Amino acid sequence: MREKLIYSLGVIAAVLLARDLYSIFMQLPDEASQGMIYRIIFFHVPAAITAMACSAVACVASILFLVTKNFKHDAIAVASTEVGLAFLAANLVTGSIWGRIIWGIWWTWDARLTSALVCWLLYAGYLMLRRAIEEPAARARISAVFNIFAFADVPIVIFSIKWWRTQHPQPVFWGGGSIDPAMYLTALLNLVALILLGVILTLIRLRQEEVQREIDSIRRYAHAV
C-alpha cells in the first residue's frame, strides 16, 4: 500500500516538475530588471516553504510522541526533519547563487538569511543530538523536546523580514508583491511539486527508520536469547 502510494506520488511529482521546468526555461520570458537569474525563485521560495512545512510536521510529530509514546511519531519526526534540512539547504544555496548575481555577494548577514541559517544549525543539532543518545526511549523523548524548542525559533524566521530592516527582497507572491499570472501559476505548481517530493522522501526515510527499529529489536532479542 505504502509502496504504491510512493510510486504514484512520484509519477505526479515527475510530471509536474517536467511541466514546470519546461515552462520556466522555455515559455516564461526574462524578468525586466533581473533578467535570466530570477528563475531561481521558482525553486528558492518553494524549497523554503517545503522546509517550513517539514519542520511543522516534525514539531507536531514530536508533540504527538510525547503525548502517546508511540515510536511511529518519533520516526515521522526524524524523517521529516532530515528532509526539511535538505530543502532548507537547497533554499540557502539557491539564495546564495542569486545573491552573487544580483547583490554581487554570496552572503550577507541579513536578518532573514541569518535566521534561516540558524534554523539549519538547530535542526542539524537535532540530528547530532539523536546520534549522541543510544537508548531508544530516551533518544526519542529528548530529541522530541529539542525539536519543539527548535520549532519555536521558526516563527522568528518568518516574521524577521517584517520586524527587522533587511536586505532580503520583500515577498513577491504573498503580502503586497505583484507578479505576472503565468509566473504565479508556475511558482504555485512548482511549490506543489516540491512539497510532493518532500512527502515522497519523508515516506521513504520513514520506511528506513521503521526497518532500522525492527532490526534493532531483533538484535536485542537475539542477544537476550
Next chain:
Amino acid sequence: MDFFREMWVITRKDLRAELRTKEAINASLAFSLVILVLFSFAFDPTEKETVSMSGGLLWIVFAFAGTLVLNRSFAREVPNDCLDALVAAPISGAALFMGKALANFLLVLAVELVSLPVFGIFYNVHWTSHFWSLMLVLALGTWGLTVIGTIFSALTVNIRLRELMAPLLVYPMLIPALMSAMQLSMDLIAGKPLGGENQIWLRLLVAFDVIFTALSLVLLETVLVG
C-alpha cells in the same frame, strides 16, 4: 504559595552548594577575564571602535562564561544519584526548574556584574550613562541565557559527549536573544536611550524570555522523567 516555597528551597540548595565549593563561579569569572584580555589583543580597538563592538564583546563573554555555570547545573546532580532524589522529591518539575534557573541566574548575573566594570576599565569605556536601562537589558538577556542553559543542561545530562553537545545546541538557540541583547547594550553604551528605534529589540528579548520560560516549565518533567 507552595510553588514559590519549593522553588526557593531548590534555589537555596544550589546557591549554597555552589558558594561552598565556588567551582563553577570561579572558573566562569576567570574565563570571562581571560576572554576580555584576549579580545583586546585580538582587535586593539580605538575608543570609538570599542563602543561599536561593546555589545557584541560583552555578550560573547557572558554567553561563554555563563555556559560554564549552566552546563554543570544538572550534571552536578549525577554523582551520588542526587538527580534521582530530586526527581523523587515531592515537588513539581516546574518548581525544580524555576529553582535551578533562579540560582543559575543569580550566579551568572554575579559574574557579569564583576566583568562589566572590568570591561569598562580595560577598554576605557564610559558604560554607566544609561545604567538602569543597561541593568534591565542585562537581566532580560541573562534570564534568556539561563533558561535555555538550564533546560539544555537537563536535556544533555545523561548523554555521551555532554560537554560538547550542550554548547552546540545552546548557542544557535540563543542567537535571537543574544542579537537583541547585543544591539541594546551597544545602543545604551553609545549613549542612546531605550525606546524608539531599538524598542523592537527589547520586545524580541522579552518575547524570547517568555516563550522559552513557558516551554521549559511545561517540558522539564518530560525531560527528566518521561
